[in-house]
Amino acid sequence: AKMSVILTGWYESDMGITMIDETGSSLSEIVFRLQRQDRDFGHTDMEFELHFPDGTIKLVEDTVARIVTEK
Secondary structure (H helix, E strand, O other), X not given: OOOOEEEXXXXXXXXXXXXXXXXXXXXXXHHHHHHHHOOOOOXXXXXXXXXXXXXXXXXXXXXXXXXXXXX
16 A cells, blocks of 8 residues: 555635645655645645544644755
């Protein structure tokens, strides 16, 4: 089975608060997908948790912000 991670949380969009619950192969893969849907993604207020297959949970706002600036 392929390992996947789950990103949950919210970010501020034109519509107000947008809830996120996305599964993907990696955090960056999920971030790129969300950026394609909304170019503001990662540049506004946000709160995100990344859930790993082993049950670990990490706060990843800083990482998300870094991924979207490096792109």
